[in-house]
Amino acid sequence: MTASDETMMRDLMSTVDPPPTRIDLSELVRNGRRAARRRTRSAVAVVGVFAVLLAAFAAVTGLGATRGGDTGPPAVRPAPGCTVERLALPDGTRYGSVSAASPDGRYLAGFAAGDGTATPVRWEGPRPQPIRGIRAGIATGVNDSGVVVGRTLGADGRQTAWAYAGDTVAELPIPAGFDGAAAYSINKAGHVAGVLFGGGRTAAAVWYGATADARVVVLAAKGEAMAFGIADSGVVVGARNGGGPYRWDADGRGGPLAQPPGTAGGEALGVRGDWAYGQLDDADRPAPDLLGGVLRPAERRIAVRWNLRTGEATAVAAGRTGAISAGGLLVVNQSDGTATLVAPDGTRRTLPHLAGSGPSNANAFNTDGTLIAGDSARTPARWTCGTGAR
Numbered sequence: 001m002t003a004s005d006e007t008m009m010r011d012l013m014s015t016v017d018p019p020p021t022r023i024d025l026s027e028l029v030r031n032g033r034r035a036a037r038r039r040t041r042s043a044v045a046v047v048g049v050f051a052v053l054l055a056a057f058a059a060v061t062g063l064g065a066t067r068g069g070d071t072g073p074p075a076v077r078p079a080p081g082c083t084v085e086r087l088a089l090p091d092g093t094r095y096g097s098v099s100a101a102s103p104d105g106r107y108l109a110g111f112a113a114g115d116g117t118a119t120p121v122r123w124e125g126p127r128p129q130p131i132r133g134i135r136a137g138i139a140t141g142v143n144d145s146g147v148v149v150g151r152t153l154g155a156d157g158r159q160t161a162w163a164y165a166g167d168t169v170a171e172l173p174i175p176a177g178f179d180g181a182a183a184y185s186i187n188k189a190g191h192v193a194g195v196l197f198g199g200g201r202t203a204a205a206v207w208y209g210a211t212a213d214a215r216v217v218v219l220a221a222k223g224e225a226m227a228f229g230i231a232d233s234g235v236v237v238g239a240r241n242g243g244g245p246y247r248w249d250a251d252g253r254g255g256p257l258a259q260p261p262g263t264a265g266g267e268a269l270g271v272r273g274d275w276a277y278g279q280l281d282d283a284d285r286p287a288p289d290l291l292g293g294v295l296r297p298a299e300r301r302i303a304v305r306w307n308l309r310t311g312e313a314t315a316v317a318a319g320r321t322g323a324i325s326a327g328g329l330l331v332v333n334q335s336d337g338t339a340t341l342v343a344p345d346g347t348r349r350t351l352p353h354l355a356g357s358g359p360s361n362a363n364a365f366n367t368d369g370t371l372i373a374g375d376s377a378r379t380p381a382r383w384t385c386g387t388g389a390r
Contacts, residue, residue, distance in 0.1 A: 081386030082372075084352045084360075086379055087123055089114075090130040096121065096380050098364055098373035100141045101323075103188070103232075103272075105366030108373050109139035109148045110380060122148050122164070123380070131164050139164075141185040141192070147210050149192050151182035161194050163210035170212040178203070185229045185270065186210060193230035193238070202226055204238050204248070219248050229270035235308065237276045239267030245278050247271075247308070258313035263302050272367065273326035276306040282318070303332040305344070316342050322362045325369030331362040339374065341385075351383050 089096055089112050096112035108123040112130070120131040120139035124146070131139065137152030148164040149172075161172040161183035174181050178198030185193045192207040196218065204219040204227035219227060219236065225246060227238040234250030237257070245257040245268040257268055259280060266280030279301045303321040305314045305328060319334040328344040331351075337359025339351040353360050356377030363374040372383040 082349075082351055082383050083385075084354055084376060084381055084383045085126070086354055086376075087126055087373075087382055088128050089379065090119060090121060090128045093119065095375075095378045097361065097375035098123070098380050098382070099139065100185075101364035101366050101371065101373050102142050102144045102146070103367040104144045105371040106144065107142045107146050107148075108364065108380075108382065109142040109150070110363075110373075111138040112380070120148070120150050120152075120164075121380075122146065126382070128380075131169065133169050134162065137162070140183065143186045143188055143190065145188075145190070147186055147190060149183040149186045149194075149210060151184075151194075159197060161192070161207075163192065165210055170210065172207050172210070173212060173214060173216055175216050175218065181205070183207070184227070187230045187232045187234070189232070191230055191234065193227040193236050195226045202241065204236070204246075206230065206236060217252065219252055219254060221246060221248075221254050225254075226267070228267065229276070231271040231273070235271055237268035237271045237278070239278075245280070245304075245306075247276065257306055258311055260302070260304060260313050260315040263304065263315060266302075266304070268306065269321060270323065271308070272324050272365070274307060274309045275324050275326070275328045276308055277321045277324040277330055278304050278306070279319075279321045280304050280315075303330065303342075305330050305342075317348075322374060323365040323372070325365045326367045327369060329365070329369040331365070331372065333359075333361045333363075333374075339372075341369075341372075353377065354379070354381055 092114060093112035094114035096110060098108045098110040100109045110121055111118040112121050117136050118138050120134055120137045122129045134152050137150055139148045139150040141149045150162055152160050159180040159182050161181035163170050163172060172181060172183060178196040180197035181194055183192050183194040190210045192210055194205055196203045196205045202224045204225040205216055207214040207216045221240050224241040227236050229237045236248040238246055240246050244259055244265055246254060247257055248254040262283050263280035264283040266278060268276050268278035270277055282300050282302050285300050301320050303316045303319050305316055316330055317332045319332040322331040322333050324330050330342045332340045332342055334340060339360045339362040341349045351360055351362055354376040358378040360376040361374045362372045365372055370385050375381055
């Protein structure tokens with residue numbers, strides 16, 4: 001993406017007032033991971049630059065609506081004891097989303113936008129703290145120490161991975177042979193999982209520290225790979241390009257994750273304790289490769305839960321996965337704009353919406369699944385649930 005391209009996008013955005021739509025702002029964040037396969041795709045996924053145009057596009061085309069003849073997701077009951085509240089936005093912004101939560105629930109991280117560019121944000125409680133000095137960036141991970149990681153896109157199209165700690169932003173180092181990076185997850189030790197770019201290829205990586213001089217290790221895989229989640233144990237999950245979901249143990253030994261029948265491709269997006277989650281393509285319902293693969297209708301995706309102790313993979317529901325708790329509680333964002341909690345025993349509960357137009361999308365859990373965060377009615381939102389929701 002050139003500087004002139006970005007200027008054009010900003011000029012177009014200034015003329016568009018995004019209509020109510022089922023397009024999932026947070027899905028742009030999550031599917032930036034899919035877009036990372038090629039530099040041109042990753043440019044599309046930078047939320048602040050493209051979200052408004054994509055929302056308008058969705059409203060015109062009906063992208064995200066349930067197909068004619070579909071009956072929608074199975075009937076579910078409201079999540080017991082769950083309440084939803086709107087999170088404050090930084091001054092000068094109008095919408096946004098939470099993409100990550102610290103295990104203890106004290107911190108949330110995501111983005112806010114409104115002037116044509118995304119600003120990464122950390123919330124402590126309901127209070128937003130914009131992470132200054134980053135243009136066109138999003139926050140994608142946060143740990144219990146409040147250290148935030150994310151990715152940004154320069155005017156020259158180069159992606160950089162960064163970490164924010166102690167009111168200071170540090171660009172994570174890029175090893176020889178690569179010229180760009182994106183960070184997606186951070187564990188309690190401050191180890192960061194992400195992706196390296198260079199020479200038209202991608203590689204999964206772990207930074208052993210959230211600093212500018214951190215040691216970075218390229219994870220071995222057959223072919224190109226991407227790392228999206230890292231557990232406190234050091235287990236990393238992600239995907240091989242064209243090869244489906246993948247995991248690495250704490251020593252860097254990798255192997256594919258099982259794929260349930262009827263699924264294809266896809267990726268593992270995160271890990272908490274003995275559980276990992278991700279989303280695979282519905283092999284029986286192929287979808288067009290819209291916008292370089294960044295956007296696919298939710299009903300063409302299958303939310304999957306992996307038990308890392310047994311290796312078992314379970315296809316949970318049609319929709320996009322948002323997060324998983326240490327107990328295996330999964331949240332699935334479905335094509336009707338509903339965020340649904342699905343327990344390991346199959347029990348399903350819906351999360352309440354904020355008043356206003358737009359779907360609810362849940363993208364982050366604390367450890368026990370009693371705090372959930374994402375967006376509702378196009379603004380950052382937080383749900384607090386009693387133990388009955390787990």
